[in-house]
Amino acid sequence: MTSPSSAADYRVIASRLAFPSRAYIDGSWHEATSGRVFENINPATGAVLGTVAHCDAAEVDKAVGAARRSFEDGAWSRAAPEERKAVLLRLADLVREHAEELAVMESLDSGKTIKDCLNEIGHEVPTFFQWYAELADKSFGKVAPTGEKTVAMIVKEPVGVVGLVLPWNFPLLMAAWKLAPALAAGCSAVLKPAEQTPLTALRLAELATEAGLPAGVLNVVPGFGETAGQAIGRHNDIDVVSFTGSTEVGAYFLKYASESNLKPVGLEMGGKSPFIVLEDADIDDALISSAINAAFWNGGQNCSANMRQIIDLKVKDTFLHRVLEKTRALVVGDPLDPGTDLGSMVSAEHQSRVLSYIEAGKSEGARLLAGGGASAGLPGCFVDPTVFDGVTPAMRVAREEIFGPVLGVIGANGVEEALKIARDTDYGLHATIFTRDIDKAFHLAKRLPCGTVAVNGFTEGNVTTPFGGYKRSGSLARDNGTEAVEQYLQTKTIWVSLR
Numbered sequence: 001m002t003s004p005s006s007a008a009d010y011r012v013i014a015s016r017l018a019f020p021s022r023a024y025i026d027g028s029w030h031e032a033t034s035g036r037v038f039e040n041i042n043p044a045t046g047a048v049l050g051t052v053a054h055c056d057a058a059e060v061d062k063a064v065g066a067a068r069r070s071f072e073d074g075a076w077s078r079a080a081p082e083e084r085k086a087v088l089l090r091l092a093d094l095v096r097e098h099a100e101e102l103a104v105m106e107s108l109d110s111g112k113t114i115k116d117c118l119n120e121i122g123h124e125v126p127t128f129f130q131w132y133a134e135l136a137d138k139s140f141g142k143v144a145p146t147g148e149k150t151v152a153m154i155v156k157e158p159v160g161v162v163g164l165v166l167p168w169n170f171p172l173l174m175a176a177w178k179l180a181p182a183l184a185a186g187c188s189a190v191l192k193p194a195e196q197t198p199l200t201a202l203r204l205a206e207l208a209t210e211a212g213l214p215a216g217v218l219n220v221v222p223g224f225g226e227t228a229g230q231a232i233g234r235h236n237d238i239d240v241v242s243f244t245g246s247t248e249v250g251a252y253f254l255k256y257a258s259e260s261n262l263k264p265v266g267l268e269m270g271g272k273s274p275f276i277v278l279e280d281a282d283i284d285d286a287l288i289s290s291a292i293n294a295a296f297w298n299g300g301q302n303c304s305a306n307m308r309q310i311i312d313l314k315v316k317d318t319f320l321h322r323v324l325e326k327t328r329a330l331v332v333g334d335p336l337d338p339g340t341d342l343g344s345m346v347s348a349e350h351q352s353r354v355l356s357y358i359e360a361g362k363s364e365g366a367r368l369l370a371g372g373g374a375s376a377g378l379p380g381c382f383v384d385p386t387v388f389d390g391v392t393p394a395m396r397v398a399r400e401e402i403f404g405p406v407l408g409v410i411g412a413n414g415v416e417e418a419l420k421i422a423r424d425t426d427y428g429l430h431a432t433i434f435t436r437d438i439d440k441a442f443h444l445a446k447r448l449p450c451g452t453v454a455v456n457g458f459t460e461g462n463v464t465t466p467f468g469g470y471k472r473s474g475s476l477a478r479d480n481g482t483e484a485v486e487q488y489l490q491t492k493t494i495w496v497s498l499r
């Protein structure tokens with residue numbers, strides 16, 4: 001087949017895929033000791049893709065044992081940084097080579113559109129491995145200023161075995177966000193993908209071995225939160241946990257740590273982010289595309305979704321008119337069709353949760369202008385892109401994370417009222433501001449308590465810029481940028497008294 005370009009082409013690739021079904025521990029495949037498996041379902045069709053090992057504490061313990069052995073033997077943790085760099089660069093290349101296969105696998109597993117999967121896996125995931133590979137031999141320690149009778153060195157060492165627990169919304173990208181800096185730092189990892197989307201992380205582990213990663217450095221344990229996830233959180237031989245997921249589960253990881261070995265826990269969690277349009281903003285194509293992307297990208301299953309769109313009353317009618325035009329043109333449907341804009345929700349359970357929020361919005365008095373329910377005529381867990389006007393800050397749809405394709409418009413009278421509404425949230429992950437006035441842009445950017453503020457364009461930043469939340473969206477730890485590596489390093493002082 002030449003370069004695939006249609007749903008039919010991607011279905012051919014899908015028909016040839018071999019889905020991973022077992023845990024990857026110490027460089028080889030393992031069934032769960034209990035013999036249990038769980039079904040892996042394509043949410044866009046309801047078809048069972050296969051079964052996957054239902055790992056629990058026994059496999060986590062086995063994986064931690066392999067990770068610890070590999071960490072102590074030093075083949076990775078004490079390898080020269082340029083050796084780690086070479087392996088991670090090979091892994092980046094292998095992901096690029098297998099991008100179509102991985103993207104189709106991810107789309108089938110999650111209901112995400114092939115367009116998004118190709119972008120994430122063909123471009124972003126390899127960029128992460130490449131960027132952190134390049135960083136591996138460019139980070140240095142320091143020598144502290146002391147008198148001439150002393151040398152005091154401050155060195156950074158890999159922290160040891162890290163537990164990485166992932167969500168389902170960007171399965172392979174989140175794996176890369178965590179793994180690339182952890183591996184570049186020299187750590188060994190036990191990674192648990194979300195139970196809804198275990199496939200691409202398992203395939204990645206196999207590719208990492210092909211790239212030259214020593215056995216035991218990357219172990220992937222598919223399983224559920226309360227079993228495998230909790231076992232990672234409570235394991236006494238895991239040195240650090242990095243978690244991305246809901247705020248509720250992030251809190252469990254703090255409890256697990258406090259009841260086990262006090263491991264540090266990096267948390268990247270939910271959001272309820274504002275998209276602010278001031279009266280001087282040009283309501284042009286770029287702004288409307290940003291508004292649509294901010295709410296509907298990945299079907300709204302996005303931690304930084306800017307669902308609360310706070311629009312100055314002077315431009316609200318124009319904004320709504322154009323947003324509705326664009327919303328109605330969005331294509332919801334077959335995730336394998338490159339023309340599809342919104343795929344399926346990740347599961348039937350999540351679809352019901354999103355639909356219940358839409359019902360809450362209707363019953364609380366928000367004005368439904370588009371969408372408002374499950375997509376008619378489609379077999380899987382689809383939800384139509386939904387627009388509400390007349391949302392007020394007290395409504396549940398304005399306070400709780402929906403994690404679905406819902407855009408809610410809240411009118412604001414001037415910049416200070418917009419700021420007050422934007423700040424009125426328990427979360428602090430992201431915000432977007434549209435204005436032509438640089439003073440107002442900086443005023444808002446500095447007063448918004450959140451990890452990323454995008455001005456005049458919706459974006460999460462890129463590999464170079466740290467990503468994480470304030471308040472209930474995160475801990476001090478950050479993914480991305482040089483900051484991410486800090487989660488996986490500890491600082492040692494070597495104080496030498498000269499004779």
Ligand code: NAD
Nearest residue numbers: 166167168194224225226229230245246249268269270303
């Ligand atoms: P989730 O919290 O339900 O699950 C995340 C992971 O935690 C999964 O691997 C799950 O198996 C595990 N888990 C669940 N219950 C557990 C328990 N009791 N003990 C241990 N582990 C447990 O989140 P999700 O539904 O997979 O993902 C959606 C959430 O993730 C949203 O809140 C979203 O905002 C957040 N998210 C945040 C970011 C970020 O960078 N801030 C990025 C993506 C997603």
